[in-house]
Amino acid sequence: MCGIVGYLGGREALPIILNGLKRLEYRGYDSAGIAIYNGSSISVCKSKGKISKLEKQLQKRKNLSGSVGIGHTRWATHGEPNNINAHPQYSNSNKLCIVHNGIIENYSTIKQKLIKEGYTFKSDTDTEVLINLIEYVKIKENVKLGEAVQIALNQVIGAYAIAVIDNDKPDEIVVAKLGSPLCIGVGKDEHFIGSDVTPFIEFTKNVIYLEDGELAIIRNHKDTLFRKIVDDSKISPTINKLELSLDKIEKQGFDHYMLKEIYEQPKAIQDTLRGRLNISKGIIKLSGIDDYINKFLSAKKITIIACGTSWHSALVAEYMFEKISRIPTEVEYASEFRYRDPVVERNDIIIAISQSGETADTLAAIKLAKSKGAFVYGICNVVGSSIARESDTGSYTHAGPEIGVASTKAFTTQMTVLYLMAVKLSKSKGIISEKIFRKYIVEISNIGNKVHKALSANNEIKKIAKKFKSAKNCLYLGRGYNFPIALEGALKLKEISYIHAEGYPAAEMKHGPIALIDKDMPTIVIATNKINYDKIVSNIQEIKSRKGKIIAIVSEGDKEVKEIADYIIEVPDTIESMTPFMTVIPLQLLSYHIAVMLGKDVDQPRNLAKSVTVE
Numbered sequence: 001m002c003g004i005v006g007y008l009g010g011r012e013a014l015p016i017i018l019n020g021l022k023r024l025e026y027r028g029y030d031s032a033g034i035a036i037y038n039g040s041s042i043s044v045c046k047s048k049g050k051i052s053k054l055e056k057q058l059q060k061r062k063n064l065s066g067s068v069g070i071g072h073t074r075w076a077t078h079g080e081p082n083n084i085n086a087h088p089q090y091s092n093s094n095k096l097c098i099v100h101n102g103i104i105e106n107y108s109t110i111k112q113k114l115i116k117e118g119y120t121f122k123s124d125t126d127t128e129v130l131i132n133l134i135e136y137v138k139i140k141e142n143v144k145l146g147e148a149v150q151i152a153l154n155q156v157i158g159a160y161a162i163a164v165i166d167n168d169k170p171d172e173i174v175v176a177k178l179g180s181p182l183c184i185g186v187g188k189d190e191h192f193i194g195s196d197v198t199p200f201i202e203f204t205k206n207v208i209y210l211e212d213g214e215l216a217i218i219r220n221h222k223d224t225l226f227r228k229i230v231d232d233s234k235i236s237p238t239i240n241k242l243e244l245s246l247d248k249i250e251k252q253g254f255d256h257y258m259l260k261e262i263y264e265q266p267k268a269i270q271d272t273l274r275g276r277l278n279i280s281k282g283i284i285k286l287s288g289i290d291d292y293i294n295k296f297l298s299a300k301k302i303t304i305i306a307c308g309t310s311w312h313s314a315l316v317a318e319y320m321f322e323k324i325s326r327i328p329t330e331v332e333y334a335s336e337f338r339y340r341d342p343v344v345e346r347n348d349i350i351i352a353i354s355q356s357g358e359t360a361d362t363l364a365a366i367k368l369a370k371s372k373g374a375f376v377y378g379i380c381n382v383v384g385s386s387i388a389r390e391s392d393t394g395s396y397t398h399a400g401p402e403i404g405v406a407s408t409k410a411f412t413t414q415m416t417v418l419y420l421m422a423v424k425l426s427k428s429k430g431i432i433s434e435k436i437f438r439k440y441i442v443e444i445s446n447i448g449n450k451v452h453k454a455l456s457a458n459n460e461i462k463k464i465a466k467k468f469k470s471a472k473n474c475l476y477l478g479r480g481y482n483f484p485i486a487l488e489g490a491l492k493l494k495e496i497s498y499i500h501a502e503g504y505p506a507a508e509m510k511h512g513p514i515a516l517i518d519k520d521m522p523t524i525v526i527a528t529n530k531i532n533y534d535k536i537v538s539n540i541q542e543i544k545s546r547k548g549k550i551i552a553i554v555s556e557g558d559k560e561v562k563e564i565a566d567y568i569i570e571v572p573d574t575i576e577s578m579t580p581f582m583t584v585i586p587l588q589l590l591s592y593h594i595a596v597m598l599g600k601d602v603d604q605p606r607n608l609a610k611s612v613t614v615e
Ligand code: F6R
Pocket: 307, 308, 309, 310, 311, 353, 354, 355, 356, 357, 358, 359, 362, 405, 406, 407, 408, 491, 495, 610, 611, 612
C-alpha cells in the first residue's frame, strides 16, 4: 500500500504534493511526509498519523520552498508507524531522499553489508536500507543517480514503486517500479508522479503507466529517459489520455465518501450497463466474451479469484454461473490460490476481480495462472491498473473512483458485469429460451432504479442503527444467492465500526453459531428468498425462541417475516438471482450509520488501506 507523489517543473512543489497526498490517503494513513529541494539542500517534514497532522507541521516550517519534491503517505509494513519510520527517508549523507511503496524482502542482508561499510540507520524501515544502498553504489561506482538506482535495484528482492531525489542533481527525479503501481503525469515542461493518477488530474490528462521492471529518469526541460532495470535497454512508453475528472473524486456534499459512493450505485450500475445492453435488439455486448466466445463455450469450469469484498462478488457469481449458465464454477481467495499449487490447465478460464486492479495477491495469482497457460478475464474498476493490463481480456466496471476504504459501488458493479456474463453465456450456450433471456435483460436494465428505491429506506435504517450501535457481536444470515451478502454485510460492519460480526449460511446456524444467540446478540437475516423462504422463516423462529433480536431484510409486501422479526427493512422485489443487488444496500447503510454513531473514521478505518499492494 502507501501512496507516493512527486513533482518536477516550474511551480511550487509543496502544495501540489500535499494535495496529491490527500487524494492518495486512502492507500495508507499511518504517517506522511514530504521532501523538497529548497535551492541548497533537501528539506524533509514528516509526521505520524494522517495528512492533516503533516499539514499542521508544515505550517511551522519555512525552508520547504522549491519546485522539485516527493511525498508519501504510509501504511506501515517494516517498523511501527512513528515519525522516524515515516517517509521520505534520507541516505546517511542527507544528500539522497526516497519515498517507497512496497517491501524489500532481503533488506536485512543488505543492511548488514552496509553496516560493515560504516553506514548507520535511524529507522526500522527497509526503505532506509534501500536509499543507503543507492548512496553506497553511487559513491563506490562513481555513477550518477539514475545508474546508482538501477544497480541497487538489481540487488534487491521484493516489490517497490520508488521516487528518489538527489542534492547533487536537483533537476531530476528517478522513479522505478516492480509490483507496486506508479504513473507519470506529463505536462508542459513539468512532470507529476503518483501511485495513481488522482494527484495530478487537474494538471494534465497525459499519463504514462510505468510497467514492472522499468525505471525513468525524469529531467527538467529535457526528455525523460526510460529503461529496463534488468539490462538497461531503452523503452518507448505509451502516453495515455485520461478521462477522469476532478469532480468525480470529490465528496459533493456528502459527509463521507462511503455514503456518497453508496448513493452513487444506481448511476454506477447504469454506467456499467451502458453500451452493453440493447433491450430492443435483445443483445448483451461484452467484447471480452464476444472475442473469445469459443473459449467460454468449451470451458469445463471457471475459476474466479479475488480478495475481500471482490471475493464476495465472486461467490455471488458462483451461483449465477452455475444456476444461469450451468458452468461449474470455483471461487478462490487469490492469496490461497497463489501458494497452493492449484491444478490449472492450458486454456482454463480464470476470472480475476479487483476494484483497484492492484491487489498484490490477485495480481500474483493471475501471473501464476497465466504461467500455466490459463486464459485470464479481468474485472477491474481502475482503468489501466496492473490487473487490467495483466489480463488477456476483460471488462471494466465503470463505477468511477471509489475512495472510501469500505467497498460499496465497486461490489454492485462487479455483480452487474458478472450477471451480464452469466446471462450472455447462458444464451450463447442455448440453454435459456429467448423469452427467459428477455426477462433477464429487462430485469437487469431495471436494477439501477430498484437500487435507487432500496436507498429510500435510509431513515428507517438509521433508526435501527441507533438501537444496535452498542452491540458487541452481530450475526448475519442468508441463503443461496444471499449467503455471500451475509458475508459482505458482516465484513462491512467489522471494517468500519470494529464490531465483531460473522456471516453464515442460514442453515449452518444450527451447527454451532446458534449457541451464541441470546438477548444481546442481534441477528440480521436476509429473508427475500423465494426458494427456501419457509426454511428462512423457521431459522428466524429458532432465533426468536432463544430471545435473539432479529433485523430482517424482506421483499416489499412480505407478511410472514414481518410478524416475527423485531425490525424489518423492505427492499424492492426482483427475481431471485438479482436479490443480492437489493439486499446489500441496507447492509451497507446499516454499517455506515452504526460506524458514524460510534464516532469511527468511516472513510479511513484503522489498520486498513484501499489498495493492498503487499502480501
Ligand atoms: C472491503 C474491501 C476489501 C477489498 C479487497 C480487495 O470493503 O474493500 O476487502 O475488497 O482488499 O480489493 P480489490 O477489489 O481492489 O482487489
